[in-house]
Amino acid sequence: MLIQRASDIASSEITSENLYGNRREFIKTASAVLGVAAAGTIIPVGAFARPQGVVRADSSKKPGPYDTTEKLTPYEDATTYNNYYEFGIDKGDPAKNSRNFKPKPWTVKVEGMCSKPGTYAFDDLLKGLTVEDRIYRMRCVEAWSMVIPWQGVPLADLIKKLEPAPSAKYVEFKTLVDPNQYPEQRRSFFKVLDWPYVEGLRLDEATNPLALFATGVYGKPLPNQNGAPLRLVTPWKYGFKGIKAIVNIRFTDKQPLNTWQLQASQEYGFYANVNPNVDHPRWSQARERRIGEFFKRPTLMFNGYGEQVAQMYAGMDLRRNF
Amino acid sequence: MSKLNRWWILKPVVFLACLVPIEWLVFDTLTGGLSANPLEDIRDRTGIWTLRFLMMTLGVTPLRRISGWSSLIRFRRMFGLFGFFYGFVHLATYIWLDQYFAFAEILKDMFLKRPFIISGYISFFLMLPLALTSTRKWITRLGGSRWQMLHRLIYLSAVAGALHYFWRVKADIERPVAYIAVLAVLLAIRGWYALQRRRSQGIPEMKAV
Numbered sequence: 052m053l054i055q056r057a058s059d060i061a062s063s064e065i066t067s068e069n070l071y072g073n074r075r076e077f078i079k080t081a082s083a084v085l086g087v088a089a090a091g092t093i094i095p096v097g098a099f100a101r102p103q104g105v106v107r108a109d110s111s112k113k114p115g116p117y118d119t120t121e122k123l124t125p126y127e128d129a130t131t132y133n134n135y136y137e138f139g140i141d142k143g144d145p146a147k148n149s150r151n152f153k154p155k156p157w158t159v160k161v162e163g164m165c166s167k168p169g170t171y172a173f174d175d176l177l178k179g180l181t182v183e184d185r186i187y188r189m190r191c192v193e194a195w196s197m198v199i200p201w202q203g204v205p206l207a208d209l210i211k212k213l214e215p216a217p218s219a220k221y222v223e224f225k226t227l228v229d230p231n232q233y234p235e236q237r238r239s240f241f242k243v244l245d246w247p248y249v250e251g252l253r254l255d256e257a258t259n260p261l262a263l264f265a266t267g268v269y270g271k272p273l274p275n276q277n278g279a280p281l282r283l284v285t286p287w288k289y290g291f292k293g294i295k296a297i298v299n300i301r302f303t304d305k306q307p308l309n310t311w312q313l314q315a316s317q318e319y320g321f322y323a324n325v326n327p328n329v330d331h332p333r334w335s336q337a338r339e340r341r342i343g344e345f346f347k348r349p350t351l352m353f354n355g356y357g358e359q360v361a362q363m364y365a366g367m368d369l370r371r372n373f
Numbered sequence: 374m375s376k377l378n379r380w381w382i383l384k385p386v387v388f389l390a391c392l393v394p395i396e397w398l399v400f401d402t403l404t405g406g407l408s409a410n411p412l413e414d415i416r417d418r419t420g421i422w423t424l425r426f427l428m429m430t431l432g433v434t435p436l437r438r439i440s441g442w443s444s445l446i447r448f449r450r451m452f453g454l455f456g457f458f459y460g461f462v463h464l465a466t467y468i469w470l471d472q473y474f475a476f477a478e479i480l481k482d483m484f485l486k487r488p489f490i491i492s493g494y495i496s497f498f499l500m501l502p503l504a505l506t507s508t509r510k511w512i513t514r515l516g517g518s519r520w521q522m523l524h525r526l527i528y529l530s531a532v533a534g535a536l537h538y539f540w541r542v543k544a545d546i547e548r549p550v551a552y553i554a555v556l557a558v559l560l561a562i563r564g565w566y567a568l569q570r571r572r573s574q575g576i577p578e579m580k581a582v
Contacts, residue, residue: 128409140545142408193543195410241547314544333489333540335478342409346473 117261117359118186124197126269128342133276134191135295136243137226137233145276152232154272154279154296163223163302166214173280177266179212180204185263187286189293190325190354194347196339201284202267207258215254215302223251223307224283225299244310250283250294251307251321253363261286261359264297287356289323320373324364325354329373387448391455394422395462412470419463423496424538424552426456427531431559438566450507453527457504460497460534467493489540492533499530528563531556 114120135145138152157173182202190196210222226248230236236246256262263284266273273279278295285292291311311319318332327337327350338347353360364372398418401407407414433449436442472479482490503524505511512520535556539549 124409132409136544142410195413241550243544330485333487335481337478338475340410340412345412347475 114186115184117356118184119188119198119355120186121188121198122343123186123200123269124342129197129199129268130274130276132342134193134290135276135278137235137246137248137296138276139235140243146274148234149275152275152279154275157280157298159281159298159300161213161300164216164219164304165302166216167212176209177204177264180208182266183263185284187261187263187284188354189284189286189290190339190350192289192291192319192323192331192336194334194336194339194350195342196350196354197342200269201263201265202270203263203265203284205260206262206264206283207260209264210254210258213300213302218304219254219302220304221251221253221302221307222257223249223299223301223303224294224297225249225301226294227296227298244314247299248294248310249307249313250292250309252283252285252292253306254302255363256285256360259360259363261356287325287353287360289325291319292323322364322369322372324360324369324373325350326352326369326373328352329370384447384451388451391426391451394418394459412466416463416466416471419459419466420493420538423456423460423463424531424534426452426459427496427500427527427534428552428555428559430456430527431531431556435559435562453500454504454507457500460500464493464497489537492537492540496530496533496537499526499533503527503530528560531559 131146132142133145134142135149138145138148155173158170159173159176160170161176162168182204184200184202186198186200188196189199215222226246227233228236228247233246235243252262265278265282265284266280268274268277273282278293281297282295283293283297292309306321309319309321309323311323312321325336330336336350339350340347351357398415402411402415430449430452433445433452437445468474468479483494503526506515506520506523515523535549535553538552539546542549
């Protein structure tokens, strides 16, 4: 059994010059493809060469057992290209509209079938748990992907601490409802989604070693637009499973009805496992565009985490349980 | 003639204005104004401008009749051709930059009952004959009424384009619904005019179905 150790090197020190090369490579490929290779030399700073943020690489850092060694997505991109409908429907809206969001103080209500229900202050909820670094691929259902260095506590550790009852089969999470802080929750007309945003996992999924309750990215506290102060990260599932700004954890024996399934059950299911063979009804899931890259790449089954998660779905028809 | 003299300057001005969206897009592309997913931005922005130009084209006739400013007609073809231009860039972006000629994927998108993709093709390919026959020569060749009949395809193209947008979004239907509403008004005005015409010509009114 592998016990992953929290590294004592902060992720802010991870990574490298290849990160810097990311956008340059993009504009080079793009220019070549467009037959305007010259443009790359004439135009020094382009769409594909914006400031890179402060993330530096340190090749001496040993990757953890679940870490990918792929190039990190630039911090700038991961924090300005977000789906977080409470703050707005365009990708840039969360960064723009979340500046005054207050992730502190924060309380999380734990309820349902467990021995430790109650209302926890943020620090109390995570007390005694070790924050770890994880570099995961993130695959959005919209067919784009990123590589993000997270910091957080293994969800398994938290769940163990909350002592679910043997009868509990699922865990459900809810995002904050606060129309004062979330512009989209103030609408009564053309409401985008039903609030609160709800997500859920089977208990075995939630206790899979990959599942993370993230509190930071790139060695910094989680930015508001990325789901501060606490969000779910399940790298083998589509990004929408990664519920943000969690205020409620409930253990239950019934499969939770997650928000997107409620919104469009033909298009989004409960499991939402990354699967190149099961297309979204309106677009293909066979390939994805890694942010910063020009050409699409093939999407991997379970986003490349089959070794860790495939056994949980053995015998299940993944076409039906999409 | 005096009227022509008065307005001739407007035509190049409007022409240049119609180029602003693409110039703006090129500017943003080169200066880092696009998001982390620039290809999608290019695809989405040219798509929305296609729809806007289709709407503007359809707006000319009603606006002309309501305002009585009949010179507006001179902009209709220009708007229509710009709609075709942005539609072409949009489709090229999808096939070239987005899919990079992965024809297996492109064909799958087309034939796998994806109304979202199919409606986009329909909208574009309905514009094609209109763009090709947009010259004065073609009006003469086809004869005014036949030409006009052909060019009514723009109604279908616009409907398909608006549906393409509606089917593309995930849950944020407000904007596509706004476009559909505007389109419905533009088409309803035409229905109303057709009805008036029929009445004034004494042709018995068709029973509403």
